[in-house]
Amino acid sequence: xxxxxxxxxxxxxxxxxxxxxxxxxxxxxxxxxxxxxxxxxxxxxxxxxxxxxxxxxxxxxxxxxxxxxxxxxxxxxxxxxxxxxxxxxxxxxxx
Amino acid sequence: xxxxxxxxxxxxxxxxxxxxxxxxxxxxxxxxxxxxxxxxxxxxxxxxxxxxxxxxxxxxxxxxxxxxxxxxxxxxxxxxxxxxxxxxxxxxxxx
Numbered sequence: 001x002x003x004x005x006x007x008x009x010x011x012x013x014x015x016x017x018x019x020x021x022x023x024x025x026x027x028x029x030x031x032x033x034x035x036x037x038x039x040x041x042x043x044x045x046x047x048x049x050x051x052x053x054x055x056x057x058x059x060x061x062x063x064x065x066x067x068x069x070x071x072x073x074x075x076x077x078x079x080x081x082x083x084x085x086x087x088x089x090x091x092x093x094x095x
Numbered sequence: 096x097x098x099x100x101x102x103x104x105x106x107x108x109x110x111x112x113x114x115x116x117x118x119x120x121x122x123x124x125x126x127x128x129x130x131x132x133x134x135x136x137x138x139x140x141x142x143x144x145x146x147x148x149x150x151x152x153x154x155x156x157x158x159x160x161x162x163x164x165x166x167x168x169x170x171x172x173x174x175x176x177x178x179x180x181x182x183x184x185x186x187x188x189x190x
Binding site for chain 2: 001002003006009010012013014015016017023024027030031034037038041046049050051053054055056057058060063064067069070071072073074075076077078079080081082083089090091093
C-alpha cells in the first residue's frame with residue numbers, strides 16, 4: 001500500500017477521533033507509542049514489535065492528517081533515492 | 096510509493112550507517128526526530144513541518160530495517176480498513 005493511501009485510510013478510520021485532541025494531543029499519543037516501541041525493542045518479541053511499529057506509523061499518519069501534511073510527498077521530497085545531506089545513495093556521510 | 100518500497104529505499108541509502116549504532120542507537124535517533132517534529136509543530140511553518148515528518152518516517156523505516164520488521168506488513172496486519180479495537184471503520188470507540 002502506498003504511504004498516501006495508508007494516510008488516507010487512517011483519515012477514514014479516525015477522522016472523528018483525531019479532530020478532538022488536535023495537534024498537541026495527537027502528538028502526545030505519537031510520543032506514547034514511540035515509548036511503547038522502545039519497550040517492545042527490549043523484549044525481542046517479534047509480534048509485540050510489529051504491533052508497536054504499526055501503532056507508530058498509524059499515529060504518525062494521523063498526526064500528519066491533523067497537521068494537513070502529505071506524509072508521502074514530504075518523505076519523497078527529502079529522501080527520494082538519495083541522502084539529503086550528501087546527495088548520494090548509498091549515503092557517503094561520515095558519522 | 097509503497098511503504099515497503101520506501102523502507103527498501105532507506106535500506107539502500109543507509110544500510111552502512113544503520114549497521115553501526117544498532118537497535119538502541121537507531122531508536123535514540125528516532126526519538127530525537129520525534130522531538131524535533133514536536134518543536135516544528137509549534138512553529139506552524141509548513142516547510143519545516145514537512146521536513147520533520149520526512150525525518151520521522153525515514154528513521155522509523157531505518158529502525159524497522161535494523162529490527163528486521165516489514166513496516167507495511169505490520170501496519171496492514173493491524174489497521175487494514177478497520178480500527179483494531181472496535182473493528183469498525185470509521186472507528187466507533189468511545190474516547
